[in-house]
Amino acid sequence: MRISHLCWRSWRRLALLAALASTLSLLRAAEPRDPAKLSAEFCVGCHGPNLVGGPAPNLLDDVWKTGSDDDSILRAIRDGNPQANMPPFAATLSEAEQRGMVAYLRRMGRQYALGLIPIVATPPASVTVTTQKHTFRLETVAAPLDTPWGIVFLPDGRMLVSDRVGQIRVIEKGEVKPEPIRGTPKPFVRQDGGYLDLIAHPEYARNGWLYLAYTETGGTRGGTMTVVVRGRIRDGAWVDQQDIFRAAPEFYPVNDFSHYGCRFLFDREQRLFFTIGDRGRALDAQDLRSPLGKIHRVMDDGRIPPDNPFAGRADALPSVWSYGHRHVQGLQYHPATGKLWATEHGPRGGDELNRIEPGRNYGWPTISRGLPQQREVIEGTERAGMESPLAWWTPSIAPAAIEFYAGDRFPRWKNSLLVASLVGRHLRRIETDGDTVTSQEVLFAEMGRVRDVVTGPDGLIYLALNNPGRIARLVPEP
Structure with missing residues (x-):
């Protein structure tokens, strides 16, 4: 009886200790996070x-x-x-x-x-960086700018930059000209809105066409939306403007100033690709009648190519090339394979790198590697009939423009994918084998939000940096 009593007491003591440990574990789990x-x-x-x-x-x-x-x-x-x-x-x-x-x-x-937290650390005008395959100098080319978005090189050696505040700036011999191009359209400038991408026609030297994306106020209830136009520059002024894309009035979201897009790309047939985000209306990304959450393709004058995947369908917008996108900010062809790649912002994490095929559904908001941010209902990470990303990033890096490097100044980076990062404030280099990402490397970080990355006529890599706004370039060191 005594042994049994002792066993009972021991068992009860152990049970109490286990209960106490469980309670402490629950209390610790409920402690507020740092x-x-x-x-x-x-x-x-x-x-x-x-x-x-x-x-x-x-x-x-x-x-x-x-x-x-x-x-x-x-x-x-x-x-x-x-x-x-x-x-x-x-x-x-x-x-x-x-x-x-x-x-x-x-x-x-x-x-x-008390002045103990700086507003923005002023980056050095030049800094040398050593990476896995190249050492380079990151140097400022031209400043100041407000929020440079897109970079265009002209045949005469000048550079044009779209600035989100609503200006096209001219850079000549490393100097930002004091006067922007006159007569450009007036944008709606707030949050993500303003002037977006800028691109020259592949035959710019012959026809002089420049393509500009910007945001405007309009629609049936005074919402805002992305517009694509083209024009020419003559004697420092924007002239000959023509509409390339303007959405129907019902697709101007009200009280949301996010995810306007817009990134441009011409293909080999001189068709123009442009991107528009979901504009805070996630379900529209799955609606083929809506321009939101899509990659579009049009002729250089805005007409619909007859081989577009949804051309001729009554239930779809004929300019749609692919759908189910949240906010595509990078668009580029692989120089060796000719395949189209894109980067896309996820909700909370789950930023994506995709290879784009015509007519395919890329899943937003049904599938995502990120977490819901507002009213989205994400059902999982994969679903039949929806494309999964080749790579994704959590936490978010907010990938912006992308560039497959095909120049000769950085030979060991040949065909590497360069990814501009807004949240990560870095430039990332990615190596691929077919559709597989084999390695990633951050080339530099904390030099500003990297908005655009392009290869210049001289084979150097040029960047549009925000906070503070400037144009910089990568120059190889021995």
């Missing part, structure tokens, strides 16, 4: 690495559009701000974590007010 880590995961992509401004405003200067008291900031975190494309975090952060974020922002704000 606000600094939450900030790095959810905030720096839009508000910058120091929270002092990126594509979204400074969080530390105590200037809030929705109110600067604690309750207003807490409400902004909990409920989001759809007009500013800020998602609600009520389902992502516990109430304690939301309040912890308010306290963290207050603490960082005090450091910012």
